[in-house]
Amino acid sequence: MTESDRVVVAVCQLDGVAARDDREVIRRAVTAAADRGARLMVLPELAACGGVVTSREQSRAVAEPLDGATVALAAELSAEHGCVVVLGLAEAGTGGKVHNTAVVLDRGELRATYRKVHLWGAEKNAFDPGDQPPAVVDTSAGRVGVMVCYDLEFPEWVRMAAEAGAEVLAVPANWPVRPGGDPQRPFEVVKARAAAVTYRVNVAVADRCGVEDSVDWYGGSLVCDVNGELLAGPACAGPQDGRGAQPAILTAQVDLGAARDKRLGRFNDAFADRRPDLYTR
Amino acid sequence: MTESDRVVVAVCQLDGVAARDDREVIRRAVTAAADRGARLMVLPELAACGGVVTSREQSRAVAEPLDGATVALAAELSAEHGCVVVLGLAEAGTGGKVHNTAVVLDRGELRATYRKVHLWGAEKNAFDPGDQPPAVVDTSAGRVGVMVCYDLEFPEWVRMAAEAGAEVLAVPANWPVRPGGDPQRPFEVVKARAAAVTYRVNVAVADRCGVEDSVDWYGGSLVCDVNGELLAGPACAGPQDGRGAQPAILTAQVDLGAARDKRLGRFNDAFADRRPDLYTR
Numbered sequence: 102m103t104e105s106d107r108v109v110v111a112v113c114q115l116d117g118v119a120a121r122d123d124r125e126v127i128r129r130a131v132t133a134a135a136d137r138g139a140r141l142m143v144l145p146e147l148a149a150c151g152g153v154v155t156s157r158e159q160s161r162a163v164a165e166p167l168d169g170a171t172v173a174l175a176a177e178l179s180a181e182h183g184c185v186v187v188l189g190l191a192e193a194g195t196g197g198k199v200h201n202t203a204v205v206l207d208r209g210e211l212r213a214t215y216r217k218v219h220l221w222g223a224e225k226n227a228f229d230p231g232d233q234p235p236a237v238v239d240t241s242a243g244r245v246g247v248m249v250c251y252d253l254e255f256p257e258w259v260r261m262a263a264e265a266g267a268e269v270l271a272v273p274a275n276w277p278v279r280p281g282g283d284p285q286r287p288f289e290v291v292k293a294r295a296a297a298v299t300y301r302v303n304v305a306v307a308d309r310c311g312v313e314d315s316v317d318w319y320g321g322s323l324v325c326d327v328n329g330e331l332l333a334g335p336a337c338a339g340p341q342d343g344r345g346a347q348p349a350i351l352t353a354q355v356d357l358g359a360a361r362d363k364r365l366g367r368f369n370d371a372f373a374d375r376r377p378d379l380y381t382r
Numbered sequence: 383m384t385e386s387d388r389v390v391v392a393v394c395q396l397d398g399v400a401a402r403d404d405r406e407v408i409r410r411a412v413t414a415a416a417d418r419g420a421r422l423m424v425l426p427e428l429a430a431c432g433g434v435v436t437s438r439e440q441s442r443a444v445a446e447p448l449d450g451a452t453v454a455l456a457a458e459l460s461a462e463h464g465c466v467v468v469l470g471l472a473e474a475g476t477g478g479k480v481h482n483t484a485v486v487l488d489r490g491e492l493r494a495t496y497r498k499v500h501l502w503g504a505e506k507n508a509f510d511p512g513d514q515p516p517a518v519v520d521t522s523a524g525r526v527g528v529m530v531c532y533d534l535e536f537p538e539w540v541r542m543a544a545e546a547g548a549e550v551l552a553v554p555a556n557w558p559v560r561p562g563g564d565p566q567r568p569f570e571v572v573k574a575r576a577a578a579v580t581y582r583v584n585v586a587v588a589d590r591c592g593v594e595d596s597v598d599w600y601g602g603s604l605v606c607d608v609n610g611e612l613l614a615g616p617a618c619a620g621p622q623d624g625r626g627a628q629p630a631i632l633t634a635q636v637d638l639g640a641a642r643d644k645r646l647g648r649f650n651d652a653f654a655d656r657r658p659d660l661y662t663r
Contacts, residue, residue, distance in 0.1 A: 292576050376536075
């Protein structure tokens, strides 16, 4: 890879309760990531308002406009460190709507807004789904695609972001441990890796951790390359670790250029080999 | 799961050279699988003719009609053991065409034929791609979907088979070790697991092993459930094993009923949550 294609990406795994109670948790995480050379920082879904939002009353209570405190903080931090910050918030939309939104701030400027389309669980009662494709935007840290959590589990969505030229997918997420699920092995990790290798795009997922209103978060934050290989994470609880997943700043150097090359050897190409003429929707 | 939904599936990992040189290798593998209670046996792509077919001359030389020796052997074995056999062959089609085909034999009867659509590597020079969707057919071992090797890496193809009601995908495959690739960790395994969990379908991949005409095969045969969890395999070389992958018969009991239930908890459904109105092709 060329020098300019090397970018250090950080996924900031936050304790959900701590980040809800004190916005300084976000400031400290971004500052720590910047100290480690990161130029793209990804933070969790609904980063500052708590991740368990299951009713309209709740979502309205925590919703903020795009010129509110959370986006202002992200703008300030991205300006201070000359970097890109991607995080999630409950967005007060028009006409009383509330969206589960991710924003991209580049050196102080709001560059993209994406509203989660595929809603998970009881958040269907709390949020209005978006109706726009994944955001893909040129930034000082490469061409960044953005989607939120469950969106990543729909291959079409990943493909559309990759087709729009995303070099790295920045994915704020809240992955709950499923009933009976193994806290060390979320299937979301398998899907994230497959998303990366299927469409040859780097993927950076920032998950949350801790127990919040009886929901236990996986803390599966990870960075993987265009081959689906894990460069960092997942940051889940270890096999001998009864404590559950912990807050973490994971960094990895990704190769943006690799995501611009969809070839697979001499004969194949991840996109040219598709047969959309034969696919149903 | 109910008793009738429990089916033992076998993936028969064959040494490519041995199976090419002696059809008895196939007979012994299916017999061994039957002895272990399997009712659905999956064998590799191009099971009996060698897996390195890279020119039109080569494919024509090994092509057989659907009433040829390989299908006859599979029919005989499926009748003898009262089971379903899925395997791959080079099929002599009409007008001089040659297809990389998989067949489904149920208790002696040819129930389905599928011609590989997504061709890998130099086999593009050797075979004519099919133009039909994955085969999905009711058998004595459940509703079986069939695709071949690289097909499985296209989420649309897996979705179409799952939408057609496949309870288990039977996937004859030949996974070559990539240059520089780790022989223990083919990314195809990640994609296979993601295919299973994304569309909630059991997946059984039969790979080949050994070195054949300078191609080293992964031997990544596996069975995974609708959660993407490995029930058997992958049968790749072990980390301390310099010998490479070995022939193996892997069996696992799969739950066909689980594949008929696409719900994910109270609020979600792997298919109903899709937003085809927003997806490009």
